[in-house]
Amino acid sequence: MTNTTVPVRRVPPFGGFNLTFLLLEIRRLLRNRRTVIFTLVLPVVFFLLFGTNSSYANEPAGYGNVEAFIMISMAVYGAMLGTTATGAMVSVERAQGWSRQLRLTPLKPVTYIVIKVLTATLVGLASIAAVYLVGSIAGSHMPASVWVETVLIAWVGSLPFAAFGLFMGYLLPSENVMQILGPVLALLAFLGGLFIPLDQLGETFRTIAKFTPMYGLNELVHAPLIHQGLTWAAVLNLIVWTTVFVTGAAWRFRRDTARV
Amino acid sequence: MTAYPSLQRAATAVVLPSVRLRGVQKDFGHVRAVRGIDLTVDPGEVVAFLGPNGAGKTTTIDMMLGLSRPSSGTVEIYGLAPVEAVARGLIAAVMQTGGLLREITVAETVRMIATLFANPRPVDEVLSRAGIADIARRRVGKCSGGQQQRLRFALALLPDPELLILDEPTTGMDVEGRREFWSAIREDAQLGRTVLFATHYLEEADAYADRIVLISHGRIVADGTAAEVKALTAGRTVRATLAGANAPSLNSLPGADSIEVRGDTVLVHASDSDAVARYLLDQTPAHDLEITARNLEDAFIALTSGTDEPDDRFEGDGTTASTVTASATVPEGSSR
Numbered sequence: 053m054t055n056t057t058v059p060v061r062r063v064p065p066f067g068g069f070n071l072t073f074l075l076l077e078i079r080r081l082l083r084n085r086r087t088v089i090f091t092l093v094l095p096v097v098f099f100l101l102f103g104t105n106s107s108y109a110n111e112p113a114g115y116g117n118v119e120a121f122i123m124i125s126m127a128v129y130g131a132m133l134g135t136t137a138t139g140a141m142v143s144v145e146r147a148q149g150w151s152r153q154l155r156l157t158p159l160k161p162v163t164y165i166v167i168k169v170l171t172a173t174l175v176g177l178a179s180i181a182a183v184y185l186v187g188s189i190a191g192s193h194m195p196a197s198v199w200v201e202t203v204l205i206a207w208v209g210s211l212p213f214a215a216f217g218l219f220m221g222y223l224l225p226s227e228n229v230m231q232i233l234g235p236v237l238a239l240l241a242f243l244g245g246l247f248i249p250l251d252q253l254g255e256t257f258r259t260i261a262k263f264t265p266m267y268g269l270n271e272l273v274h275a276p277l278i279h280q281g282l283t284w285a286a287v288l289n290l291i292v293w294t295t296v297f298v299t300g301a302a303w304r305f306r307r308d309t310a311r312v
Numbered sequence: 313m314t315a316y317p318s319l320q321r322a323a324t325a326v327v328l329p330s331v332r333l334r335g336v337q338k339d340f341g342h343v344r345a346v347r348g349i350d351l352t353v354d355p356g357e358v359v360a361f362l363g364p365n366g367a368g369k370t371t372t373i374d375m376m377l378g379l380s381r382p383s384s385g386t387v388e389i390y391g392l393a394p395v396e397a398v399a400r401g402l403i404a405a406v407m408q409t410g411g412l413l414r415e416i417t418v419a420e421t422v423r424m425i426a427t428l429f430a431n432p433r434p435v436d437e438v439l440s441r442a443g444i445a446d447i448a449r450r451r452v453g454k455c456s457g458g459q460q461q462r463l464r465f466a467l468a469l470l471p472d473p474e475l476l477i478l479d480e481p482t483t484g485m486d487v488e489g490r491r492e493f494w495s496a497i498r499e500d501a502q503l504g505r506t507v508l509f510a511t512h513y514l515e516e517a518d519a520y521a522d523r524i525v526l527i528s529h530g531r532i533v534a535d536g537t538a539a540e541v542k543a544l545t546a547g548r549t550v551r552a553t554l555a556g557a558n559a560p561s562l563n564s565l566p567g568a569d570s571i572e573v574r575g576d577t578v579l580v581h582a583s584d585s586d587a588v589a590r591y592l593l594d595q596t597p598a599h600d601l602e603i604t605a606r607n608l609e610d611a612f613i614a615l616t617s618g619t620d621e622p623d624d625r626f627e628g629d630g631t632t633a634s635t636v637t638a639s640a641t642v643p644e645g646s647s648r
Binding site: 062068070073076082083145151155157159 | 377378379396398399400401402404405409410411412413414415416420423424427428429430431463467468505
């Protein structure tokens with residue numbers, strides 16, 4: 053420190069992004085018992101409850117068995133819970149003033165979002181891995197290529213829900229935002245056909261279901277198993293909802309970081 | 313430092329003020345929270361922003377930190393935009409409340425923030441300088457208010473900032489916590505760091521600052537040394553009920569500095585309040601006499617109500633402060 057000249061100071065590269073911060077973020081998330089239960093335990097328990105019985109193990113579904121079909125549904129459900137919960141962490145961080153503290157560092161607001169999204173991808177993948185691991189032991193079977201394809205679709209396809217979580221995290225000032233989002237996601241999963249096949253629902257419900265955010269991903273992720281081609285309704289559904297969530301998150305994010 | 317470097321010197325070594333505010337105003341809707349502040353803080357100064365709640369201290373500090381943008385005027389920190397100065401670790405701040413995650417430990421908090429700076433000081437070093445090395449493994453939610461405040465201080469030390477900003481740093485602390493916190497800050501300031509802190513305690517400003525900037529209603533109303541500012545609060549006010557009182561008849565009042573008559577009430581500001589009281593009770597039919605110490609609040613009111621007459625305003629003497637005072641009066645005269 054000197055009183056006459058200001059020493060040359062560096063700005064950190066990548067807007068402050070670094071792996072240590074990312075790892076500490078993930079550790080923080082894993083320490084949150086509710087998040088772990090939501091993303092790693094609940095989907096596995098649902099799978100064991102609804103997906104494993106001898107008839108499902110023997111009943112074929114496309115290239116595999118019904119158990120595999122339900123395993124995929126639960127993995128997607130878990131990934132969406134995980135990515136949403138990660139995004140929604142911003143509500144807690146804002147409530148505690150952490151976001152403000154971060155603005156007194158070189159971390160760029162956009163970098164902060166990138167870190168959140170990366171954390172979400174890892175949580176989503178962990179959730180899928182947990183269900184698939186239990187599924188592979190409990191008797192789900194389908195061709196190796198379908199295992200890989202469904203993991204990729206579930207993983208990438210659940211990412212828009214990180215934006216959903218961010219959107220809601222900025223929108224809802226509550227520290228318990230997941231207590232609101234948990235039931236909402238369960239309802240959306242139901243309407244999207246993750247819990248009950250949509251053809252078991254009435255005509256009206258089936259029509260409504262096609263416009264809800266989990267419908268598109270649910271259709272796409274099961275396509276490799278039941279060798280059904282892409283349906284444009286599903287693709288369109290995913291694109292529209294992704295746009296809605298990303299736009300919403302960006303809108304709230306800009307408002308939050310606007311220097312008023 | 314009285315002036316900016318000559319052109320020849322500027323080419324080699326640029327001396328930049330730590331803080332330079334020019335005509336800074338800040339509106340929130342229809343409320344003008346900051347009404348034209350000009351302020352220069354030079355490197356090495358320890359400056360107190362002294363003012364009552366709602367004076368505009370935090371609003372001004374937020375603009376210095378780039379947390380908000382002035383409605384008009386400019387803010388420069390070492391010649392840079394505040395956000396740039398923050399990114400380079402030139403300026404750091406200890407905020408009043410919040411800013412910490414309750415579920416992680418003290419050391420984890422410091423480690424997380426440390427990863428974000430280009431050349432942070434070692435985590436252990438800032439923990440011990442802030443006096444919290446012994447509670448490094450404690451969860452933030454379990455720390456006392458004073459410990460959390462020292463954690464915020466540790467975070468502010470990470471970039472080894474040239475300028476440290478403290479916004480009412482001891483709010484909610486007990487006497488002991490307050491004393492410990494300030495001794496840590498003072499130790500730090502002795503190393504030559506520029507410090508600017510906001511407070512509404514005159515004692516705090518008096519004990520820890522070289523220079524006090526008084527703020528009231530979004531304006532700088534005085535700027536000088538602690539002794540000069542304290543002189544503003546010297547004396548007492550004698551208030552009495554005196555039927556038919558008029559100012560000329562009281563002109564002979566001994567020991568009075570100023571006399572104000574409001575109907576049947578006489579208000580006398582005096583350095584010798586005893587003499588005033590004795591005279592009023594012995595020589596006049598005055599009754600219901602009250603003597604009150606003139607506090608900072610009164611000084612603020614006196615200073616703010618006198619904004620139309622520059623002579624009423626407190627002027628600093630010599631040194632840096634006086635130049636700042638002079639510049640601070642300019643926009644006030646021309647204010648809308």
